[in-house]
Amino acid sequence: MRNKYIESFEAAQIAQKQVPEFKAGDTIRLAINIKEGDKSRVQNFEGICIAIRGEGTGKSFIVRKMGANNIGVERIFPLYSESLVSVEVLRRGRVRRAKLFYLRELRGKKARITELRRK
């Protein structure tokens, strides 16, 4: 249990932020604001969320995708980062654990995650 003063301090900051709810195993698309000198542009990054860490303002998540030449690319973001323009959940995955680091060892068809079926 966290301290009530720390919780209320963090809750006040998070209150205005709107981030969709997602879990490990979900496929998400991030719109990332990239600053280059005085210009800024938005780049998309689409992949599977393999872990969510921390709580409160320090909460962060890891997104993994297979890049060019089958090289895995992972990016870590604070959930309430200013550089995240939007977070979009594309697909809910059916997984049995909270951290999917085993995906790092798998390639091709074995690295698939089945879609969650709602009853």
Add this chain to the structure above:
Amino acid sequence: MEYIVEKIGMSRTIGTASTAVTLLKVLDMKVCELNENGSALVAYAKSKKSNKPIEGQQKKYELSKEFNKFVTLNVANSEAGALDMAPLAAAKEVKAQFNTKGRGFTGVMKRWNFAGGPGAHGHRFHRTSGSIGNREWPGKVQKGRKMSGQYGNEKVTVHNDVISFDPESMVLVLKGSVSGANGAMGRIKVVK
């Protein structure tokens, strides 16, 4: 202007320039008696300790049972009563004075960052301090020689920016860290 505070813990802000912050709870304080030089005798509550001298002071200054600690602080008050929080609400920078975490009797590697020696392969110089002197001349150990001993539990003052102060919950938020464990009592001094 000085205040007694309790360290709540640390957190961080969100945003591109995310900063680590320390939350401090400013204790409820009562000014008992003013001195001529702007300082005053101030009472605050810490644990439930009570004895006859404390009871006598409480009777003298008409304090309730929980105010059992007395300290001399610089205050902005012009008369006895509740402590004036106005300087804290306007503060931009403070000095925070806390005791560091006590580590007890500590060896030189932890206390002074000595390198130490190899752990194995027939070595006998693991974590010891090694030679501490020279030869027949100077024939004594130099003053200030770094050796093992008590480490921590000493007063450390740090200078912090104030991020916010909430007069309702009495929570002061400082940029960066202060010494000591969560729940430790310390004092802050308004600089600017």
